[in-house]
Amino acid sequence: MSAPRTLYDKIWDDHVVDQQDDGTCLLYIDRHLVHEVTSPQAFEGLRMTGRKVRAPQKTLAVVDHNVPTSPDRHLGIKNEESRIQVEALANNAAEFGVEYYSASDKRQGIVHIVGPEQGFTLPGMTIVCGDSHTSTHGAFGALAHGIGTSEVEHVLATQTLIQKKAKNMLVRVDGVLPDHVTAKDIILAIIGEIGTAGGTGHVIEFAGEAIRALSMEGRMTICNMTIEGGARAGLIAPDEKTFEYIKGKPRAPKGEALEQAIAYWKTLHTDEGAHYDRVVVLDAAKLPPIVSWGSSPEDVISVQGVVPNPDEIQDENKRTSKWRALDYMGLTPGTKITDIAIDRVFIGSCTNGRIEDLREVAKVVEGKTVAPTVSAMIVPGSGLVKEQAEAEGLDKIFKAAGFDWREPGCSMCLAMNDDRLKPGERCASTSNRNFEGRQGFKGRTHLVSPAMAAAAAVAGHFVDIRDWQ
Ligand SMILES: CC(C)[C@H](C(=O)O)[C@@H](O)C(=O)O
Numbered sequence: 001m002s003a004p005r006t007l008y009d010k011i012w013d014d015h016v017v018d019q020q021d022d023g024t025c026l027l028y029i030d031r032h033l034v035h036e037v038t039s040p041q042a043f044e045g046l047r048m049t050g051r052k053v054r055a056p057q058k059t060l061a062v063v064d065h066n067v068p069t070s071p072d073r074h075l076g077i078k079n080e081e082s083r084i085q086v087e088a089l090a091n092n093a094a095e096f097g098v099e100y101y102s103a104s105d106k107r108q109g110i111v112h113i114v115g116p117e118q119g120f121t122l123p124g125m126t127i128v129c130g131d132s133h134t135s136t137h138g139a140f141g142a143l144a145h146g147i148g149t150s151e152v153e154h155v156l157a158t159q160t161l162i163q164k165k166a167k168n169m170l171v172r173v174d175g176v177l178p179d180h181v182t183a184k185d186i187i188l189a190i191i192g193e194i195g196t197a198g199g200t201g202h203v204i205e206f207a208g209e210a211i212r213a214l215s216m217e218g219r220m221t222i223c224n225m226t227i228e229g230g231a232r233a234g235l236i237a238p239d240e241k242t243f244e245y246i247k248g249k250p251r252a253p254k255g256e257a258l259e260q261a262i263a264y265w266k267t268l269h270t271d272e273g274a275h276y277d278r279v280v281v282l283d284a285a286k287l288p289p290i291v292s293w294g295s296s297p298e299d300v301i302s303v304q305g306v307v308p309n310p311d312e313i314q315d316e317n318k319r320t321s322k323w324r325a326l327d328y329m330g331l332t333p334g335t336k337i338t339d340i341a342i343d344r345v346f347i348g349s350c351t352n353g354r355i356e357d358l359r360e361v362a363k364v365v366e367g368k369t370v371a372p373t374v375s376a377m378i379v380p381g382s383g384l385v386k387e388q389a390e391a392e393g394l395d396k397i398f399k400a401a402g403f404d405w406r407e408p409g410c411s412m413c414l415a416m417n418d419d420r421l422k423p424g425e426r427c428a429s430t431s432n433r434n435f436e437g438r439q440g441f442k443g444r445t446h447l448v449s450p451a452m453a454a455a456a457a458v459a460g461h462f463v464d465i466r467d468w469q
């Protein structure tokens with residue numbers, strides 16, 4: 001009998017091409033997603049050395065960060081830097097024979113929403129992209145790494161990546177989530193618990209009753225933000241929900257091939273008795289809706305809480321940095337979270353821009369109106385999410401409530417396109433990062449779930465979604 005292995009160990013073992021004495025490995029890469037921000041120099045590197053893309057059919061390119069989300073986006077991109085990046089991806093994809101979804105393609109969207117939607121993301125695969133939130137794909141039981149631009153070039157040329165194995169960490173979420181508490185609240189609570197460096201050097205596997213109960217969308221939200229906890233990647237073992245989600249997706253295996261694939265995918269779970277270097281356990285039943293108050297995703301508190309007082313922190317550096325965060329956020333210790341008024345609402349991103357997220361929002365805002373002091377936008381994560389939402393009439397609910405209904409892209413998740421906060425504006429956002437300037441110069445971001453963002457849009461301040469009528 002071989003030693004019991006974790007899910008991470010199994011996927012890793014299946015992809016090692018070569019191992020050096022110091023543990024450096026060459027890993028085979030099954031899928032490579034490419035977007036416009038981190039790929040231009042990589043393609044240029046290939047061009048300069050006369051190399052080709054080794055496996056174009058394992059590579060998929062899509063524009064997301066720089067594309068405008070306004071209805072007139074077919075008129076082109078005004079910002080020159082953004083326009084150049086988008087044009088470069090179109091040209092590189094054509095030149096190197098890589099499939100490419102342009103802004104006018106219905107399949108276009110945020111790269112981490114597009115991969116799963118197309119069945120490009122499958123269990124047991126190694127998946128990379130020059131983007132930190134590649135961890136999203138771990139929701140399918142795929143080992144998904146974010147990589148840098150020089151690694152993008154390496155993968156394009158060789159379909160391999162140089163890696164050292166990370167440690168195994170288990171985050172087990174037991175119990176049943178209370179009503180209105182979501183996957184977003186789970187992952188914010190986990191990051192609050194372990195800190196933004198808590199997962200450093202580890203691959204985190206998420207398990208437990210509360211994780212198993214989540215939809216694929218919810219699992220993607222969890223894995224998406226693994227990177228904010230400092231981990232190399234996040235993983236969730238595939239199960240019937242995973243197989244159901246994959247069935248019928250354009251690039252997924254079909255018929256006999258699917259049956260064979262599922263037989264293999266069923267082996268992708270951690271063996272009884274396998275070793276984890278670190279274990280963290282949370283009780284889902286105790287989780288409230290969560291709101292971030294600072295400029296790091298670990299700065300989180302219950303919606304029923306108050307802005308914390310950094311003076312209570314022992315460590316001097318940490319104390320100083322949290323005071324700085326409060327100053328940036330324009331908040332005072334002791335302020336009730338539900339007393340914080342907001343100016344903007346952003347619903348979207350690769351964390352919460354999927355159809356299920358939009359359905360949650362529609363439930364909250366149906367028949368209500370956005371507060372007059374708030375400007376709120378909903379940005380579907382892909383053209384297919386948009387199409388589905390419209391087929392269900394969700395867009396009508398949103399527009400009737402006063403939301404701006406946009407075209408797909410990263411949008412106001414980060415200030416790389418026209419959607420951004422003005423200095424001092426405060427935003428309830430369903431995205432994953434609340435860093436200084438993330439949504440625009442001097443903009444103030446509070447990370448929340450889609451339902452919490454929607455309720456805040458209507459109320460004009462944070463409210464406990466559990467009390468929502
Ligand atoms: C622009 C890109 C490289 C970046 C990332 O790596 O994640 C972005 O997607 C982000 O979310 O900050």
Ligand code: SF4
Pocket residue numbers: 064065110111112131133349350351409410413414431432
């Ligand atoms: S939606 Fe945000 S987090 Fe996701 S890839 Fe785009 S910029 Fe990065």
